[in-house]
Amino acid sequence: MDSGPAPDGASRNDDVNHSCISMTYITGVGLTSYGKHEGLTSLDLMSKAAELAIADAGLKRGEIDGILCGYSTVSPHIMLATVFAEHFGIRPAYAHAVQVGGATGLAMTMLAHHLAEAGVVKHVLVVGGENRLTGQSRDASILALAQVGHPDYEVPLGPTIPAYYGLVASRYMHEYGVTEADLAEFAVLMRKHALTHPGAQFHEPITVADVLASKPVASPMKLLDCCPVSDGGAAFIVSREPTNAARVKVRGCAQAHTHQHVTAAPALSELGAEISIAKAKQAAGVAISDVRYAAVYDSFTITLAMLLEDLGLAKRGEAAARVRAGYFSRGGEMPLNTHGGLLSYGHCGVGGAMAHLVETHLQMTGRAGNRQVGDASLALLHGDGGVLSSHVSMFLERL
Amino acid sequence: MAKPADWTTGVEAILYQSCASCGKPQYFRRGFCASCGATGLAEKRASGKGTVYATSIVMRAATPETRAHVPYNIVLVDTEEGFRMMAHGVNDLAIGDRVSARFTEFAGRLVPYFEKLI
DSSP, X not given: OOOOOOOTTOOOTTOTTOSSOOOOEEEEEEEOOOBOOTTOOHHHHHHHHHHHHHHHHTOOGGGOOEEEEOXXXXXXXXXXXXXXXXXXXXXXXXXXXXXXXXXXXXXXXHXXXXXXXXXXXXXXXXXXXXXXXXXXXXHHHHHHHHTTSOTTTTGGGOOXXXXXXXXXXXXXXXXXXXXXXXXXXXXXXXXXXXXXXXXXXXXXXXXXXXXXXXXXXXXXXXXXXXXXXXXXXXXXXXXXXXXXXXXXXXXXXXXXXXXXXXXXXXXXXXXXXXXXXXXXXXXXXXXXXXXXXXXXXXXXXXXXXHHHHHHTSSOTTOHHXXXXXXTTSTTSSSOBOTTOHHHHTOOOTHHHHHHHHHHHHHHHTTOOGGGOOSOOSEEEEEEEETTTTEEEEEEEEEX | OOOOSSGGGTOSOOEEEEOTTTOOXXXXXXXXXXXXXXXXXXXXXXXXXXXXXXXXXXXXXXSHHXXXXXXXXXXEEXXXXXXXXXXXXXXXXXXXXXXXXXXXXXXXXXXXXXXEOO
């Protein structure tokens, strides 16, 4: 936030030259539709998104001097960034992959921010994409993802990702009195938002009753409490200097990693989201009351409910009441995931949560069309990887 | 490290490690204490008694072998010895239930299976 005029001779706390807070910009974004992209590979989807982001930034391929990419469960490779660079036809000065599950997109953005800030590179392409839906069976997806569990002490028990989050949900509901009908509200909200985005995977409206009646997957998670498996790609450019009229600045960010396996997770009140948001607020010099738009990881309804409360966007056990009151709706006080989130725009792996940042950028630059919110001048983004294991919180500010 | 003689290797036992230096129990086996870094941990056999911390009944499994067991209850249990573990349990277990472990076969493996203590 603007800290107002500084006294003569004093530097403002958001001064460009300030040693702690410096400038990098998200200069371009690119996003494919999510759902089925029959016949396209992970590299194809990454390329599509990268091309859109580079064009959006008004850059040429040759001006990209850094590449950060995620991973593909369909086409695993020990050097995906250079595989992609060769495929895409650029020779960056800096390139590697980053892997922190669902938090990968924001972790890459944070790294790109620091690389640009340090002068290592001028324009970093951050890209993720995967043909996760059509490139492998749904069983293969579920099985691959369950491997985030402990190989000796968890995986032999046959848990799935919905079961890991089902465990967390059962405890959260027990401690804070949250109900399945409360959780269903988040699925309904994300679907409502997806209805207005042509790129979203789902375009049929759903009700709380539909969510409650949907097929049980791993209690208390039912099918409509879970994000889908999708094909898709997302990309953005993080630059040291603006390249166009967009002035979306990375204001501050932080991470926290408390555990990998749900068996080793700390108590609900000590999870990483609370640690990372506290550090990010300090790094950015902002308060939650300054935030005008929220983009929060929503792999399951419970994930979104917990994170909103961990981040301070709702009191404990009260996020669902805020959904019902319209607080997180497009016209509400804190518009949330206006593209439909992972739950209804779709989830293609690393690209999944990157769509949240793309949508945030469109909102901040007034380009969200029929989804445009009134004021998205300061946004809070949060990503979660594993089973609430890895967290990245980030504030973006429109200058 | 030699392989543990516990359910992860097909033996009907739940083992854990206890740190002589800081006293912390640890379930995921390794050559040092993850809390303080000390080596020379004592290997102990757990009583199999504990309290249910969380539950999730799996209805949609990912392999033919596990699908044959659906629905099965994945539980997190806080053991009497002070560590948390994942296991299977009776389908109607509730958070806070006092439980005791026996062992059962699941998808070709031996797994701990918790039942309510009466």
